[in-house]
Amino acid sequence: MLTYPNFAFDVLHRDQNGTRARIGRLVTPHGTIETPNYIFCGTKGAIKNLSPMQMREAGADIILGNTYHLMIQPGADLIERMGGLHEFNRWDGPMMTDSGGFQIFSMGHGGVADEIKGRSNNKGRGKSLLEISEEGARFKSYWDGSILNLTPEESISIQRKVGADLIYQFDECTAYHVERSYTEESMHRSHRWGDRSIAEFERGHDGRQALYGIVQGGVYKDLRDISCEWTAEKPFFGTAIGGCLGGSTEEFYEITGWCVEKIHPDRPVHLLGIGAIRDIFTCVRLGIDTFDCVSPTRIARHGWALTKGGSGRMNLRNAQYREDKEPLDASLGIPASSQFSRAYIHHLLKAGELLASQLIAQHNVAVMTRLMREIRAAIKNGTLDSLEREWIED
Incomplete structure (x- = not known):
């Protein structure tokens, strides 16, 4: 049975107002963080426009790197020779990597990223996924057009070389538009890939990393139940909720609620790729411990600054700010x-x-790290509802 001697997750406090919200302590070899918390995406080994020192100054506790992008450029072998991603990019805190599956399948299916997250966007893009088989995924590199293969074993190997504290089983993310039969087939294949991920992880396990399992099953409650039970029975350290989360916000919340009722109650729970402020408040109440999303730095590149209260953000390109002396x-x-x-x-x-x-x-x-600090304090004080009203204009 897998054990994780250098890791721990302890629930310190539970919401007294009847929700599943909780305060946790997540221990890793690179430090301890309190949850709920926000994991900032350093997709290609760097947070867009920010150094690790600037991230620390803004209050960030943990970041994420993407297996798919790092395997393509600069390559996992080079990162390993440089001492792992912590040494390479000089981030000294906890780090997570995904399995690479989401990027492969979202790029392969065009607009699937929007469908998975319950957004309506029909703009397609070029497909890079060539084949999904029992062995793994075969796809074309966006870097040089070469043909690459990613299997459960290779995904774990890459994540081991990258050296993040928290890593993931290999899985497939299905889109909203696919048939139920394909969603079910894909879920069971992801479970088999998960078994292979566990076996590969165990072969090289040295206590420096902890493995998360991923709940799939799309928009179907019975499939989600099966996948939740599968992850709970396997020796994962943590649980992630992934795959298609519906075609609307309401469906997304409903699916997330199904999952948190069935997953292992003592493990940290991560919600993959979700990070809007309203979603964070709702999903914290459902029992989610950590979130990740590229949006804070992505919208910054388009001139959008997040705010507490009001509309939640301001577009600094607008003429109204041309002579605004306020910071x-x-x-x-x-x-x-x-x-x-x-x-x-x-x-x-x-x-x-x-x-x-x-x-x-x-x-x-800095806005997102303050949000998470205030959410943790509100859970302890029983004031989550009033805090949400401070942050979100009804």
Whole structure:
């Protein structure tokens, strides 16, 4: 039976208002974090526009790297020779990597990323996925067009070389539009891939990493139940909820609710690829411990700064900020948020200066880390509902 001697997850406090919200302590070899928490995406080994030092200044506790992108460039072998991703990118805190499955299948099916997350977007893109078989996935590299294969064994091997603390089984993400029969077939294949991921993980297990299983099953409750039971019975350290989460926000919340009722109750629970503020409040109440999403730094590159209250964000490209002397948010206490006027950042955006994206990105990270700190405090104090009203305009 797999054990994780250098890892732990302890529930410290549960919401007294009848929800599943909880405060946890997640221990890893690179540090301990409190949950609920937000995992910032360093897709290709870097947070867009921000150094690890800037991430720390903004309050970030943990980041994520993407197996798919890192295997393509610069390659897992080089990262291993450089001492692992912690040494390579100089982030000294806890780190997570995904299995690579989501990127392969979302790129292979065009707009599947939007469908998985319950967004309506019919804009397709070029398909890179060539074949899914029992062995794994065969796809074309976006870097040089070469043909690559990713199997459960190779996914675990890559994640081991990258060296993140928290890693994932290999799985397939099905889209909303596929038939139930394919969703069921894919789920069972992901379970078999999960068994192979566990076996490969166990062969090289040295206590430096912990493995998460992934719940699949699409929009079908009976399939989700089967997948929840499968992950609970396997020797995973944590559980992730993945796959298609429906075609609407309501369906997304319903599916997430199904899963948290059935998964292993003592393991940390991660919700893959979700990170909007409203979704975080709802899913914290459902029992989610960690979230990841690229949105804080992605929207920064388009001039959007997150805010507490109001509409939740401001578009600094708008003319209304041309002569606005106010900083983004002086209460956050970091220079990006407190020492530069909105007018200056508006000017930088209009002038095409890269500093604009850097300042807004760090501000957005600081907003999200404050959100999670305040959520943890509100769970302890029983004030989650009133805190949500402070953050979200009805």
